[in-house]
Amino acid sequence: MLLSLLQLPDACRVEHKIPKKNIAEHARHSSSAARLLQQAVESIHLLGHITPNNSNIAAYQDAEHEYLELMLISVRLKEPLHAAGQLKQLHQLLHQSIAYPLLLELRNERGAQWSLAEKTINQASPEHEQLVVQELVVTDWQSGQPNELQKEFQHSLRFDQLDHASLKTLYLSLLGCFVRYLTAHSLQQTTLADAAARYDQDLEQQHAKLRKIQQLQQHIKTLQTQRDSCSQFNEKVAINLELQRLTRELKELS
Numbered sequence: 112m113l114l115s116l117l118q119l120p121d122a123c124r125v126e127h128k129i130p131k132k133n134i135a136e137h138a139r140h141s142s143s144a145a146r147l148l149q150q151a152v153e154s155i156h157l158l159g160h161i162t163p164n165n166s167n168i169a170a171y172q173d174a175e176h177e178y179l180e181l182m183l184i185s186v187r188l189k190e191p192l193h194a195a196g197q198l199k200q201l202h203q204l205l206h207q208s209i210a211y212p213l214l215l216e217l218r219n220e221r222g223a224q225w226s227l228a229e230k231t232i233n234q235a236s237p238e239h240e241q242l243v244v245q246e247l248v249v250t251d252w253q254s255g256q257p258n259e260l261q262k263e264f265q266h267s268l269r270f271d272q273l274d275h276a277s278l279k280t281l282y283l284s285l286l287g288c289f290v291r292y293l294t295a296h297s298l299q300q301t302t303l304a305d306a307a308a309r310y311d312q313d314l315e316q317q318h319a320k321l322r323k324i325q326q327l328q329q330h331i332k333t334l335q336t337q338r339d340s341c342s343q344f345n346e347k348v349a350i351n352l353e354l355q356r357l358t359r360e361l362k363e364l365s
Contacts, residue, residue, distance in 0.1 A: 112223045112253075113216040114158045114183065116265050122165040123270075129155040129184070134208045144204050151193050151201060152186055159183030159214070161278065171279035175231045177242065178212055178278035185216040192219060199249060202226040206244050212282045222254040227286050248289050251296060263303045264292035287314050294321045297328060298364075320364065327361045 114124070131152060135145045161181040163170050171178040184205060193201075198217055205215050206228040215226045226249040230242035253261055267288045274280040294317065295303055331354060338350040 112218055113185065113214070113225060113268075116268050117159065117183070117270050119159050119161070119183070119270050120166065123159055123161045125157055125160050127157040129157055131155060134205065144200065147193075147197055147200055148204060151189055151197065153189045154187045155205075156185050156187075157182060158185050161281070163278070166275075168275050168281060169277045171277040176279065177230075177232060178282060181212050181214065181278055181282055182209065183214045183216070184209065185218060188217055188219045190219065192221075198224060199247070202228075202249055203244065203247055206230070206247060210242050212242075212278070214285065222252055224252050225250045225289075227282070227289055229286070248286065248293070250289065250293065259302050260292070260295060260300065264288065267292075267303070283314060287317070290314065290317050290321050294324065297321070297324045324361065324364055327357055327364070331357050331361070 131148060131154075134155065135148055159182065161168065161183075162179075170180070186201065186205065192198075201217060202215055202224075206213055206226070212230060213228065215228075217224045217226075226247060228247045229245045231245055233243050250264075253265070257265060268285065274284040291303060334350050334354050334357070338347055338354070341347050341350065
């Protein structure tokens with residue numbers, strides 16, 4: 112699904128199966144992660160491999176980051192579909208296990224979920240074999256019948272529309288597409304065009320806004336659960352007042 116949306120040049124397309132045991136080795140200190148990998152994953156394939164040689168896009172490296180090549184990995188899931196928390200654990204595990212910037216797809220017959228991860232060089236061990244995941248950015252589940260917002264997001268991922276100045280700018284332009292979409296999705300906007308005028312900040316500012324929105328929404332959800340299970344009238348009033356404050360703050364962001 113994601114490979115067809117990206118429309119990678121033929122030179123960047125590959126078909127290589129990655130044995131699950133290769134990923135499981137990185138999870139050997141976490142029995143739960145290794146177990147989830149075995150229970151949830153049918154197969155893992157490398158479908159895209161973008162390098163300076165096959166794309167004419169320059170690599171990028173500094174003291175904190177390495178963008179020497181980019182990979183597109185697609186993970187075929189077993190049925191039934193696992194819970195959202197378990198899917199996120201799989202995203203985290205794959206990104207941690209592969210020492211390159213990665214565009215990851217978890218998929219089944221009904222749709223897919225995609226992720227990117229900001230990674231940095233392990234300063235404690237510069238001769239590393241593994242980058243350190245700083246932050247994971249995961250989409251919602253994208254079905255085979257996307258809504259208008261999802262269609263616009265998916266169209267924005269086309270390879271020829273991304274920034275080709277370097278492999279770093281290529282990856283960050285993908286990250287920008289994710290952040291813009293997730294912000295619009297979190298604010299229940301129906302199209303990216305609805306929010307176009309609000310996204311003139313740089314990526315770091317956009318990402319900070321998305322984090323704030325998601326934190327507020329999670330806090331609101333937690334407080335609503337507390338309120339609904341609370342039997343003390345005064346406590347319910349206090350929770351409702353805090354909910355009103357958080358809702359106003361969220362509305363200001365939108």
